[in-house]
Amino acid sequence: MINPRKPAGFHEFLPSEQLSFDAMVAVIKASYESHGYTPIETPALELAEVLHAKEGGETAKQGYQFTKGDTKLALRFDLTVPLARYVAEHYHDLALPFRRYQIQNVWRAEKPQAGRYRQFYQCDIDIIGTNSATADADILITMNGTMQALGLEKSLIRLNNRLLMSGIIIALKAEKNNTEILRLLDKMDSQGPTKLKKSLLDIGLDKKQADTLVKVAGLKGSIGQITKALKSEDLYNTNIDEGLGRLRRICELLKAAGLSSKNYQIDLGIVRGLDYYTGMVYEIILTDKKEIGSVGGGGRYDNLIGYYKKDNVPGVGGSIGLSRLFAALSEESKDGQGCPADVMVTALSSDLLPYAFKVAATLRVTGINVFIYPKDGKIAKQLSYADKLGIPLVAVCGEEEEKKTKVTIKNLETGEQETVSLKQAAKFCKS
Amino acid sequence: MINPRKPAGFHEFLPSEQLSFDAMVAVIKASYESHGYTPIETPALELAEVLHAKEGGETAKQGYQFTKGDTKLALRFDLTVPLARYVAEHYHDLALPFRRYQIQNVWRAEKPQAGRYRQFYQCDIDIIGTNSATADADILITMNGTMQALGLEKSLIRLNNRLLMSGIIIALKAEKNNTEILRLLDKMDSQGPTKLKKSLLDIGLDKKQADTLVKVAGLKGSIGQITKALKSEDLYNTNIDEGLGRLRRICELLKAAGLSSKNYQIDLGIVRGLDYYTGMVYEIILTDKKEIGSVGGGGRYDNLIGYYKKDNVPGVGGSIGLSRLFAALSEESKDGQGCPADVMVTALSSDLLPYAFKVAATLRVTGINVFIYPKDGKIAKQLSYADKLGIPLVAVCGEEEEKKTKVTIKNLETGEQETVSLKQAAKFCKS
Numbered sequence: 001m002i003n004p005r006k007p008a009g010f011h012e013f014l015p016s017e018q019l020s021f022d023a024m025v026a027v028i029k030a031s032y033e034s035h036g037y038t039p040i041e042t043p044a045l046e047l048a049e050v051l052h053a054k055e056g057g058e059t060a061k062q063g064y065q066f067t068k069g070d071t072k073l074a075l076r077f078d079l080t081v082p083l084a085r086y087v088a089e090h091y092h093d094l095a096l097p098f099r100r101y102q103i104q105n106v107w108r109a110e111k112p113q114a115g116r117y118r119q120f121y122q123c124d125i126d127i128i129g130t131n132s133a134t135a136d137a138d139i140l141i142t143m144n145g146t147m148q149a150l151g152l153e154k155s156l157i158r159l160n161n162r163l164l165m166s167g168i169i170i171a172l173k174a175e176k177n178n179t180e181i182l183r184l185l186d187k188m189d190s191q192g193p194t195k196l197k198k199s200l201l202d203i204g205l206d207k208k209q210a211d212t213l214v215k216v217a218g219l220k221g222s223i224g225q226i227t228k229a230l231k232s233e234d235l236y237n238t239n240i241d242e243g244l245g246r247l248r249r250i251c252e253l254l255k256a257a258g259l260s261s262k263n264y265q266i267d268l269g270i271v272r273g274l275d276y277y278t279g280m281v282y283e284i285i286l287t288d289k290k291e292i293g294s295v296g297g298g299g300r301y302d303n304l305i306g307y308y309k310k311d312n313v314p315g316v317g318g319s320i321g322l323s324r325l326f327a328a329l330s331e332e333s334k335d336g337q338g339c340p341a342d343v344m345v346t347a348l349s350s351d352l353l354p355y356a357f358k359v360a361a362t363l364r365v366t367g368i369n370v371f372i373y374p375k376d377g378k379i380a381k382q383l384s385y386a387d388k389l390g391i392p393l394v395a396v397c398g399e400e401e402e403k404k405t406k407v408t409i410k411n412l413e414t415g416e417q418e419t420v421s422l423k424q425a426a427k428f429c430k431s
Numbered sequence: 432m433i434n435p436r437k438p439a440g441f442h443e444f445l446p447s448e449q450l451s452f453d454a455m456v457a458v459i460k461a462s463y464e465s466h467g468y469t470p471i472e473t474p475a476l477e478l479a480e481v482l483h484a485k486e487g488g489e490t491a492k493q494g495y496q497f498t499k500g501d502t503k504l505a506l507r508f509d510l511t512v513p514l515a516r517y518v519a520e521h522y523h524d525l526a527l528p529f530r531r532y533q534i535q536n537v538w539r540a541e542k543p544q545a546g547r548y549r550q551f552y553q554c555d556i557d558i559i560g561t562n563s564a565t566a567d568a569d570i571l572i573t574m575n576g577t578m579q580a581l582g583l584e585k586s587l588i589r590l591n592n593r594l595l596m597s598g599i600i601i602a603l604k605a606e607k608n609n610t611e612i613l614r615l616l617d618k619m620d621s622q623g624p625t626k627l628k629k630s631l632l633d634i635g636l637d638k639k640q641a642d643t644l645v646k647v648a649g650l651k652g653s654i655g656q657i658t659k660a661l662k663s664e665d666l667y668n669t670n671i672d673e674g675l676g677r678l679r680r681i682c683e684l685l686k687a688a689g690l691s692s693k694n695y696q697i698d699l700g701i702v703r704g705l706d707y708y709t710g711m712v713y714e715i716i717l718t719d720k721k722e723i724g725s726v727g728g729g730g731r732y733d734n735l736i737g738y739y740k741k742d743n744v745p746g747v748g749g750s751i752g753l754s755r756l757f758a759a760l761s762e763e764s765k766d767g768q769g770c771p772a773d774v775m776v777t778a779l780s781s782d783l784l785p786y787a788f789k790v791a792a793t794l795r796v797t798g799i800n801v802f803i804y805p806k807d808g809k810i811a812k813q814l815s816y817a818d819k820l821g822i823p824l825v826a827v828c829g830e831e832e833e834k835k836t837k838v839t840i841k842n843l844e845t846g847e848q849e850t851v852s853l854k855q856a857a858k859f860c861k862s
Contacts, residue, residue, distance in 0.1 A: 002484040004519035004739035007504055010474040012517065014524055015531070018471050034795055036772035036802025038820075040449050043441040043550050044475060044506075044536065045495075053433040064476075064504075066497030068540060073438055073495075075475075086443065088435035093445055093767045095819045097805045100446070105475065109499060119474050130806040134784060138805055141788070145795070256785035257792040308435035336524045341467035353565060354687035357572070361688040364465055364576070371467025374528045374569055375561040388526045389469075 009112035010119055011323075014336025016390075021326055024150060025103060028123045028320065031146040032101040035138070037125050040100045042082040044107075048072035050085055053307040062108050075107040079124040080276075080304070080317065087128050087315075088308030096129030096313075099138075103322070115327035124298075126317030131302060133246060135316050136280045137253035143284060143296060143318050144254075144263050154288040155295075158220075158267035159250070160281050162299070164243025165271065168216055171235045172209045179275070181205075181213065186271040188217045189293075219268040223251045226266045250280065276301040280316065292328040296320040339389040343370040343409075343429055346382045348398040355402040359395055359422060366426035370395075387412050393429055440543035441550055442754075445767025447821075452757055455581060456534060459554045459751065462577040463532040466569070468556050471531045473513040475538075479503035481516055484738040493539050506538040510555040511707075511735070511748065518559050518746075519739035527560030527744075530569075534753075546758035555729075557748030562733060564677060566747050567711045568684035574715060574727060574749050575685075575694050585719040586726075589651075589698035590681070591712050593730070595674025596702065599647055602666045603640045610706070612636075612644065617702040619648045620724075650699040654682045657697045681711065707732040711747065723759040727751040770820040774801040774840075774860055777813045779829040786833040790826055790853060797857035801826075818843050824860055 006012065013021055029039075048065050051074045064075040076082050079102045087098060103123045112118060125142055127135040140157055147155035165185070169178050184199045191199075193214045200210035212233060219229050227244055230236070247266060254264060272281040279300030286292060298318030306312035343363060347356040356372050363370045373382045379396070386394050396408040396417075407425050410417040420428045437443065444452055460470075479496050482505045495506040507513050510533045518529060534554045543549060556573055558566040571588055578586035596616070600609050615630045622630075624645045631641035643664060650660050658675055661667070678697060685695060703712040710731030717723060729749030737743035774794055778787040787803050794801045804813045810827070817825050827839040827848075838856050841848040851859045 001737075001741065002481055002739055004481060004516045005478065006474055006516075006520070007476055007478050007502060010476060012473050013471065014521060015469045015471060019469065022470055033771040034798075034800050036770060036775070036800055038446045038450065038770045039453055040444065040446060042443050043437055044538070045438055045441060045550065047436065047438050050433055050435060064497075064499060066495075066499075068495060068497075071438060085435045085437075089437070090445060090767070095768050095816060099770075099802065099805065107475070119476065127805050132806050134803060134807075135805040137788065138803060141792075252785055253788050256788040258789075306432075308433055310432065336521070337526050339467060339469045339530075340464040344467070354683055357568065357684050357687040358689075361572075367465075369465050369467055371530065372565060372569060374530065374558050374566040375563050376565075385526060 007118075009110075009117055011117045014338075016336050016338035017330065019338045019340065020330060021322075024322065024326060025121075025123075027149050028146055028322065029101075029103060031149040032123075032125055032142065035125075035142040035145060037099050037101040037142070040083075040086065040102055041104055042076070042079075042086055042102070044075055044105070045073045046076055046082060046085065048074040050308075051076060051081055053081075062110055064107050064109055077108050078106050079104060079122050079319065080126070080301070083124070083126055083128070083317075084305045084315070085308055087313065088305055091309065091313075097135065098128040099126075100128075101125045115324055117323060120321070120323035123320040123322050124317060126315055128305065128315045129313055131279070131300070131314040131316075133249040133253065136246075136300060137250045137257070139298065139316055139318050140250065140254060140264065140282065141257045141259065143282075143298075143320070144259055146320065147284065147296075152286055152295075154286050155263070156285055156287050157264035158270045158283050158285065159247065159264055160266065160268055160270040161243040161247050161279055162271075162277050162281055163239050163279055164247065165268070167237050167239025167241075167243055168213075168230070168235055168268075170239060171237050172212060174205055174209050174213075177203055177205065182271050183273070185213070185217050185269065186273050188269045193218065217269045220265055222261060223248045223266055226268065246279065272297060272299055276304045278302040282318070284320075289328065292325075294321075295325045295328070335388075337388050337390060339391055341369045341371055341389070341391050343368055343393045343395055344382075344386040344389075344391045345370060345372045345395045345397065346379060346386075347372070348379060348396065350376055352397050352399065352402055356397045359397055359407050359425070362422055363395070363426050363429065366430075368426060368429055383410070383412065395425065395429075438549075440541075440548055442548045447767050447769035448761065450769045450771065451761060455753065455757060456552075456554075458580050459577055459753065460532075460534060462580040463554070463556055463573065466556075466573040466576060468530050468532040468573070471514075471517065471533055472535055473507070473510075473517055473533070475506055475536070476504045477507055477513060477516065479505040481739075482507060482512055484512075493541055495538050495540055508539050509537055510535060510553050510750065511557070511732070514555070514557055514559070514748075515736045515746070516739055518744065519736055522740065528566065529559040530557070531559075532556045546755055548754060551752070551754035554751040554753050555748060557746055559736070559746045560744055562710070562731070562745040562747075564680040564684065567677075567731060568681050568688070570729065570747055570749050571681065571685060571695065571713065572688045572690065574713075574729075574751070575690055577751065578715065578727075583717055583726075585717050586694070587716055587718050588695035589701045589714050589716065590678065590695055591697065591699055591701040592674040592678050593702075593708050593710055593712055594670055595678065596699070598668050598670025598672075598674055599644075599661070599666055599699075601670060602668050603643055605636055605640050605644075608634055608636065613702050614704075616644070616648050616700065617704050619700045624649065648700045651696055653692060654679045654697055657699065677710065703728060703730055707735045709733040713749070715751075720759065723756075725752075726756045726759070766819075768819050768821060770822055772800045772802055772820070772822050774799055774824045774826050775813075775817040775820075775822045776801060776803045776826045776828065777810060777817075778803070779810060779827065781807055783828050783830065783833055787828045790828055790838050790856070793853055794826070794857050794860065797861075799857060799860055814841070814843065826856065826860075
């Protein structure tokens with residue numbers, strides 16, 4: 001006998017959780033489609049050299065990589081790099097701009113933590129083939145709309161622009177430390193301003209530079225407020241102008257789509273770690289559940305597809321970390337049971353099973369989710385089974401019922417029951 | 432630059448195909464739920480020793496197996512073995528009988544052929560925890576109902592019983608060759624009766640035994656016809672009786688649920704290769720597309736969970752090979768484009784984009800799938816884009832429209848257009 005167990009860091013749901021999870025997937029899918037994104041899926045396995053074209057050693061180390069025959073294969077670690085490969089491979093078969101969504105698992109061989117697993121779902125949207133602010137705004141509107149559709153009213157998009165940040169770093173004459181500065185700013189949320197300042201001094205910035213950067217990283221507000229704040233710090237150059245202009249345009253479009261400062265704000269503390277971002281970057285938090293941290297995010301990456309294609313193609317997108325979001329939202333359930341059935345049919349003796357099958361078929365064609373208790377067993381045991389699964393109604397088939405082509409519908413919540421004709425049964429169950 | 436390509440034997444869809452594929456998944460999911468099965472998903476990776484507990488060398492060779500750290504991992508090659516592990520692992524958290532469905536990818540490192548890939552979807556249903564004929568019938572009714580829901584009216588379940596076959600082999604006094612005989616009978620469909628007879632003689636059966644088995648393997652029909660035919664061959668013993676009795680009961684329940692001989696027949700040529708089957712076995716073919724071969728199948732396996740659990744638990748199930756079915760049904764499409772949007776919004780100048788965002792948001796809240804053309808571009812180019820994606824309606828936002836809070840709805844199929852108030856626009860688009 002083999003001890004039945006999963007590999008460490010892998011997770012699966014009991015039925016009730018799976019039903020809740022699937023319901024979230026359905027909401028996200030419907031929301032992405034209501035914003036006109038088209039679905040694709042890519043294979044779980046990619047050629048390692050293709051998958052790690054951009055990322056090199058770091059993601060390769062986190063990845064599941066192995067050799068089969070002569071081929072180095074790797075499980076995808078995100079959905080953006082496979083998209084870049086997909087667009088480059090099918091370039092002449094796609095109408096550009098290509099607006100796609102993708103809801104699939106990704107794998108990372110990271111150290112498992114609470115709510116973080118080695119296999120998890122990401123739900124991505126991307127627009128490939130334009131560097132327009134329209135596309136940037138479209139992504140943000142879709143992300144916000146999806147959060148709202150999930151009932152997460154307190155979701156907030158924290159929005160920034162890499163171009164603006166580079167402008168600020170140039171204005172501070174610190175551009176030779178650009179990458180390190182961005183890397184440190186990305187940790188501002190978790191480490192706080194004091195540690196950030198120390199780190200900035202450590203990499204060789206002077207006190208004024210460090211002070212200004214810490215101040216800048218703490219700026220949040222409307223585009224008007226941010227513009228004013230930067231002016232008062234005497235920060236200006238073409239990049240800053242351009243970055244602010246782009247953010248201003250995006251905010252204008254968000255506002256036109258009905259979003260308000262409750263849904264988004266400019267936040268210069270948002271940088272995003274992945275170094276393929278070139279323009280807009282953002283993260284989404286739930287202001288009533290800040291402790292969860294970011295539940296989604298993304299940005300503009302105008303060079304990524306260039307790793308696979310001579311002529312580069314700009315892109316912008318975003319991702320909801322669904323597995324993590326689900327883990328953070330769902331309470332530990334006491335009971336793992338669940339079932340999508342509305343009605344369970346039960347036969348009072350095995351002679352009555354053919355009639356029970358007829359009853360189930362009759363109900364099912366009307367759109368009712370229904371099944372027959374699949375085992376011989378006492379009625380009390382059958383009712384307790386339906387109750388455990390949370391099925392609201394049981395259709396009891398006894399001799400009298402069969403003789404008169406009737407069925408007794410028992411409501412497990414109220415305990416009430418009524419015998420109705422088989423013809424009326426569906427209507428009765430739905431009422 | 433890296434040449435963008437997938438590993439050999441892996442496949443992905445262009446948007447139009449993905450939309451058709453997703454529509455099939457949605458039908459199967461809804462059908463499984465209408466029969467009261469509850470969804471689960473299991474991780475793609477399992478511990479190799481757990482996954483290959485039963486199958487040993489053969490499936491291990493076909494599988495993707497690798498070592499990460501000290502752990503031997505393997506991608507699942509079907510959904511039945513992970514289910515057995517799941518049930519054993521979560522035994523005390525599940526209400527039995529456990530009726531679940533699972534629609535996920537599996538991986539096999541087989542030689543790629545047309546329509547057969549190394550990653551493909553299976554859509555499984557199983558009932559764990561009862562050896563009742565009710566459960567057997569339930570599985571068959573669900574498989575048939577799902578085929579009908581997919582519009583495959585000519586689907587036929589070819590039904591047999593392993594117990595019956597063992598009985599026949601015993602009656603022929605050939606039981607010492609039981610396994611080899613079943614293996615050979617399984618090839619009857621592809622190799623034909625002459626070759627089968629020769630093979631049976633080759634393994635040491637005498638002419639009468641071989642002749643009877645070839646005749647038996649060709650028997651198809653109603654339970655009455657099969658019973659009569661076996662009697663006329665002088666084949667009877669307890670196993671045969673029991674096997675026929677079980678099939679008779681299943682047929683009675685199928686009939687009660689409204690299935691007819693158009694939907695199923697007993698077919699003693701069906702054996703199924705996997706040696707974990709212990710009772711009912713079946714395959715599904717499309718009688719108007721016989722060349723495809725089996726599009727689904729399954730059976731009863733009463734010992735599988737015993738590999739992971741001291742007390743054994745019986746099971747019965749079935750699987751639709753969706754990727755293969757989809758490949759067989761879909762014609763090569765000339766155009767890979769597709770989009771779930773009903774309406775594309777276009778602005779006649781970039782000044783009008785905020786109004787376009789307002790229009791899109793207004794339409795979307797009414798349940799219309801809508802997006803804004805994400806690039807600046809001439810109206811003719813925008814219309815041609817919508818046309819390519821197969822989007823039926825375009826909502827044009829010009830200066831006049833904005834001034835009067837109107838929008839011009841253009842039907843790309845008929846060429847007709849009408850300017851309506853923004854309030855009326857949703858109703859107009861839906862009509």
